[in-house]
Amino acid sequence: MSSARRFRLQVFRIAVFVVMGLFFLVPIGSMFEFSTRGNSATAPRNLDAWLNIVKTPELSEAIIASLELAVITTLAMLVLVLPTMVWVRLRFSGLSRVIEFICLIPLTVPAIALVVGMVPIYRWININVNDSILTLAFAYLILVLPYAYRALDAGLSAIDLKTLSEAARSLGAGWATVMLRVVMPNMSTAILNASLLSVALVLGEYTFANLLAYENLQVAIAYVGLVDAGTSIAVAVASLLFAFVLLLILSYLGRRQAPFAQAGAADYDLAQTVGLSGGVIGRAGR
Amino acid sequence: MTAAAAATAAGRPFAGSRRLSLSWTGLVPFFIYTALFLFLPTAIILVGSLTDKDGSFTLVNFGPDGIAQSYLLRTLLASLQISAVSGLVGAVAGALLAYAVATGNPRGVLRRTVTSASGVLAQFGGVTLAFAFIATIGPASFIYETMKDRGIDFYANGVWLYELSGITLIYLYFQIPLMVIVFLPAVDGIRPQWREATESLGGNTWHYWRYVAGPLLTPSFLGCALLLFANSFSAYATAAALITQAGPIVPLQISNLLTSETGRAQPGLAKALAFAMIVVVLVVMSLYTLLQRRTSNWLR
């Protein structure tokens, strides 16, 4: 890369980050400022609003329930959606628009209307199967579909799926090996992003849990927030920070499973394919 | 399983018809799940829109007394407008941010921070987001007061924050992070070889973007923009907190019609509106498909 171009790129990057940084961080800053205000214009700043959060007894149960839901939903998403998308790309390319539309419907119907349709189903589940909050995972998987599909689709477009899978199959790999050892390591960014979106969606979801009378994280937060004006904002900022730290930790986990994908961009050529196939053959023998 | 046996098993060619029937089983889990948890609720919504309070069939909700009432049509147009603008602006801004991130260190802290923050903010909305903007640039905020003291009164012609343009701006707050998250894998797929090839053929940056990277990224970009449009179209919690003008956007109308306390709840009409939203997105998707076909016909 020429130094002039490198310079232009850096200027562009700095400009983008500064503008976006201001746009996104300033509102959060004002929320934090508001949550530390005292009781009147002259009262000193305090952290009472933040302390109220810690004093709430049911918050920890709600946090744990939401985290469990996040894990279940993300795993279910990867197990259900990714193989289907790979399968459609390989065998049924005509169906790809259909799958795309199906995965977009949950987004087009507002949650408040969709939950009306889901209520009879949930009533059946609650009476006949299970009453616990974890049954929300069924609905959350549907809500996550649009985002997961789009993130995984962008990742699938960036790799040459047909060649990779045919190479692996011709070298003796079963479909499980193809998925786990060939496709997924090449899509680690996309899978990570889809997972991040799923976790964030589950942690931020309010409407379904509320209308089905479950107490997840956001419902508990809404309740805490009604105690006091400053607390309502403090609790929102706290939940944002909580989700952010969680996702940051997750992002560090993601990187370890990509033995062949170097430096992010799938810098891929024939040598890589051979290397991959070599890895596959080595394991298929056991 | 020995290597030889594995190779034989994989290498055996499938007979024509047997291959198709085996392949279909791969799709069954997905379709069963979506049938149960997506199509069934949607069918319940549609049936609800076609029945009245006593349970008998009616088309009232789709006629001139239903969704074709002038105030509902106006809210539909307003929704479309907000969704189109926030979708487009969000897509472009998000693409720029994604590119800025992708060109950095792929294992660096900056990239991880931006992707994690984007994941969180993409789901942020509702009363708190509306309040955050009101507290930041609303009429009683520090920024507005300071600017007014310096002579710049940006609410001189009315407080636009509380109107459709304000909603659009606030929607960008979750549209841009969503774009970053869904578009980043595509940007990651840009290979340095393309740039080198363009330069070795005598092209400059403009040629590169116009003829090489641009067209290759366009299908993904359009798909992500469509997602943003649909996301904005069905978002309502933020607008609900911001505006008490009788639901200027469709999802607010749906919410009003379902949960009104003043006794004006009309669930049938709400469901008809929800169904109309699905139809709108179906139309937009068809346009998007046509566009895709034109721009990607040489990709495969």
Next chain:
Amino acid sequence: MRWGSLTRHLGTAVAALIVLAACGGTSGGGTASCNAKTATSASDCGGMDSLVAAAKKEGELNVIALPPDWANYGAIISGFTAKYGIKVNSANPNGSSQEEVDAIKQLQGTNRAPDVVDVGMKVALANTTLFAPYKVSGWADILSGQKESTGLWVQDYGGFMGIGYDPSKVPAINSVQDLLGSAYKSKVALAGDPTKSNQALNGVILASVANGGSLDDVSKGVDFFHQLKQAGNYVPIIGTAATVKAGTTPVLFEWDYLSTSHGKDISGWKIFVPANATIGGYYAQAVNKDAPHPAAARLWEEYLYSDEGQNLWLKGGARPVRQAAMEKSGKIDAAAAAALPKITGTPQFPTQDQQTKAGDYVAANWSKAVS
């Protein structure tokens, strides 16, 4: 021989024990005799003690749409739990009355259906088929116009529509017309959407009555808000505790008992109830016919209408329905009663027909008026 006499003695002893145990059982209150689901009063259930025992046995209570800062419900819920040890599950705290009865229908048959609801009068009257009749101990203290004759719904607390304001940001309000002045630019808001929220609708009714309209004619109220919008004084966002504290909505049309809670964020917060437009409204309690915890539900009603419960509502700034009787008996919390906003005019209570008519008019004309 010895076995025979031993058996006879043992037999007599055992029989005596059984008789004693049976006597002891029935005198202990007999939870078996309390069929809470069909009990229409505490005596039906064998007395308050057996009701309490049955409720404790159930161990839980499902309530819905009870924000902790609404008429002091936070203290009421914790008071109930402290007194009886029954866990209260509070769902959908921001829900509307319609959402409460929807939840009864949608969660029917599950363990999470609401046991009791606190709804606006309109929703109460429209949904009596969902409720179970129950007469609380203080039944006689409640006026017949404020309860359904068999106890399907009973009014619990009420208040008057007021205009709360922050005196440090705006001048004192002495009449509704003052709000059109330039000192109130970009400062006046409602606490909800009048086409959807009962509270906001009553705010518009107040504006109408204060401007020459009446309970039957809400058009003057819609016109008034149109004028407010033209003058640039109307803020179209939903006023909440946060927006009041942030200074975005220093003037807010709200029920007086909700308005008093802003006093903890803004010292000196005042509430103005116009003498010529004193619009009042009451909410109503009802028990779910298919409540998953029927005894706990009925015990909750007893608690709410007891002196303790009614005084807690009074502390929250609401006017409890047994207030007159408690003042006579001296059980009222005098300090809390004195802290209520002063009412100088004649209270007017819109009937359900008037509310419906107003609601229809507002729904058709509001968006034109304020956009």
